[in-house]
Amino acid sequence: MRKVKCECGHVNPLGTVLCESCGKPIAGNQHIDGNDGKKLLNMRYDGMARRSQTYTKSFVDRVWSFFSSVKVGVWLIVIALVASMVGTIFPQEMYIPPDAPNRAPSVYYEEQYGVFGLIFYQLGLHNLYSSWWYMILIALIGVSLVICSLDRFVPLFKALRNQKPKKHKSFLSRQRLYSESYEITDEEVVKLKEKLKKRRYKLTEANGHILAEKGRFSRWGPYVNHIGLIIILLAAILRSTPIFYMDEYVWVREGETTVLPGSNGEYYVENKDFILETHDDERFRETLEKEGMVASNYQTDVVVYKATRPIPGAEPELEPIVEDSIQMNQPLEFDGYELVQSGYQLNEFTNMTFKIHETDDSNEESLGTFTVNLMEPESEFVLDNGFRVVLDQYYPDYYLDDDGIPASETNFPRNPAFVFFVYPPESENAEVSFLGIGKNIDASGENEYKLGIADFEMHDVSGLSFKYDRSLPFFGIGAAIFMIGVIQGMYWQHRRIWINRTKDGELLMAAHTNKNWFGVKKDIETVIEDTNIKMVDDQQELDEKEK
């Protein structure tokens, strides 16, 4: 493999832009950093040979050099941005509103958004952010991030570690800040060095040539920043595994104890009470009248139990472990899990009390009452006065189906209806009554006795999220490292001042910084005070003036 020998004697690897030792631009390689036809040197990565730019031998090398291109990285980010935007045109599948007429995505999108909705659905954009190609795109950004960083960090690190104070004149004179001074004495140089040290420059000397440098660590900022980003991506991968993230939802009725889904039957929760409070401050009376009810508190008083049971479904043994109130944004935490107040339904029926009276009694005087527990209804009620009532049919959520037959729409006692057989004392013949909310139907029209709803009790249902997210600390660490990297690169600058002396008392001074040129000029102004060293010219400014 060819190596490039510089006139200073140093042998540089192929692809070097500026000699590793003396900094002299290497003929024929200036295009790599875009130096062609420019007076000033591009100091990017200090002119080191970036491997990926020169060797493309094996398949692995070819893949490597593809991903090491910043251009590729930027395009990947642009594509990901566009894809992410496309996903927001219509709601994602998980955000189809619960009250939509038809929540099946195959129907919903076309019904709601017409032909564009249909295309959106058929292209699978309704699940864009968890689609395999979107994840691959994000992964490719991650790959590009890792390889770009490694491919630049390693040579830059080497370049900055092996800096030589002596540089070629063409390197120095093509720096942005440059001056030539004559007849400079050793005393003046000693003074200069002391002042540089005072300003916290680190000096490297060889044969009277000086390199003064400070803030080198600011050059690592971007790489530290990328490490943070990579940790955030890793945290996102961890979050997709059940070990690090779980989010389940459970409805618990007041007074009910139910298993927490996703805990493998290990935990049960009891809802002791659900509380919905509203604002009723006199000062806001007018607004409240206009706006309607405004909630001030959603709260569930719960007991969490740890369960032991041989296999799923078997009757568990429950042992209470926590008893607490869960409020909105104040979840209950136990054993690394969280229970979060996430929803509610008011006013399900708990029980209903019925009374029997004679059909033609206009005062509806009660002959006896019985109570139906809607969570566990009994099928027969025997009253003290000899009446016997059989609950023939129970519809927890009554509606008439397409054929006009009574049926239940859901499993929950939201709109209960009943068919009762009423047996009067010492009678074997039943009278049939149908009762529901606002309905009281005498099937035969000849009933001697009528039923009526005397009383009822209601309960609320609380919706709780049961979850854990163990990936959060990793996101935190990643974000902190990201921020450290930003600060490192933003608030410090890598300043270098080269001072080379020739035998005839000539002193060449050149300076480079990655940002804040004003600062480095100020530094130079201070350190050359009381000496005959000429202040550096800002050749970039001169360039512009000439134009």
Place this chain on the structure above:
Amino acid sequence: MSLENAKKSKRKKKRNRLIFRSVILAVLIGATIFTIVSNSKADNSIYRAGDMAPDFQLQQVNNNNELETVRLSDLKGKGVMLNFWGTWCKPCEEEMPYMQSLYPEYKERGIEIVAVSLDNTEIVIDRFIDKYDLTFPVPHDKTEEVMDLYKVGPLPSTFFINPDGEITEVVNGALTLDRLEESFQSILPE
């Protein structure tokens, strides 16, 4: 001599670089594949054909059936049709008569129907059983724990389990009589 050494060290460097790059690329590709696989698996139906059916035990509430509790592992050696249903669910109601019409014959031939009800109250199940004269066991999953265990979505959902306890087929939605009989053939004990 020194030229040879230089060549040697260069070859070594090249090899190290190749190893380094290959390892990094392999790790990155591995992480990507892992993410995609673990995300695609997060879909709701965790148990698929080929998986072993997880065991459970529930109270049996059908008075026409002699079992008091149903434990899936007790049914090893028999083909099991594990059906999840509710009285309020219309498609469940449609397939029940088909199940009952095949039950007496296939029970003789070694198939058990286990129809897990997700109703809240026993009385509605009783009335439903009376209406269709069901004789197969109806375990009552009041807390929906078994439903959660099988990651059942919308009802009805049916798992066909062969005599070895392995799920051979998962059907989401109602079954027709023909389809039901066909599925029974595949889980018949030898």
